[in-house]
Amino acid sequence: MTAGTSGGYEFGDGIPINPISSGSTVLVAGPALSRAEGLARTLVADGSPAREGMLFISTNMTAEKLLNACRETRTPFDDSRMGVIDCSGQDLGNSALGDRVKYVSTQSDLTGIGMKFSALYEGLYGSVEGGRVRTGLISLSSLSMYVDLRALFQFAQTVSGRIDSAGGLGVFAIDPTTHDTKAVNTLSQVADGRIEVRESDNGANDGELRVRGLPDQPSGWLPFTLSE
Incomplete structure (x- = not known):
């Protein structure tokens, strides 16, 4: 893990991002073909070795597929402090996470997603040291x-506000190529900073990233690797 500042959320060695302050939400922006x-x-999965809570709002991947994806990039991966709100509408009830998965049948039900988010977040917050919980909204x-x-x-904004007040970390994924400039600028207002992602020219890694708007971060485009 990256050497951290006090209270910051840290990341694996393959990700060139310095610790991000508690209470922050970041937008991870990249086109569909990138690894955004x-x-x-x-x-979010980097919370496993730190024994932090991990909560996903998953719109396009079932809870089981999401769990497998986390296991592939972070080995060993401890899912005992992981919760998922599965909005994919597929394979309902078919996850090893059991009651730590909450299902929402349609992505249009933001009220239902929000209620389940609050319930899962409260449970994770009370079960981990210091109430440290990472939230991924994908996407x-x-x-x-x-x-x-x-x-x-x-x-x-509501989800980001909850993360801020609880001292958590929010990671919201967005594909800016599917939105107009107004929409991207509007949604960017809920985040403290932005991590831009693009494909690598040489294909030697999983892509390149650039951090914008967050303090004490490296500048310019840097290669990253998801598997340790």
């Missing part, structure tokens, strides 16, 4: 196909 969503998942772009921009902004 994979990076967002891994930033805003998927939700935007079911609800209007105003509703999505209010939902993301």
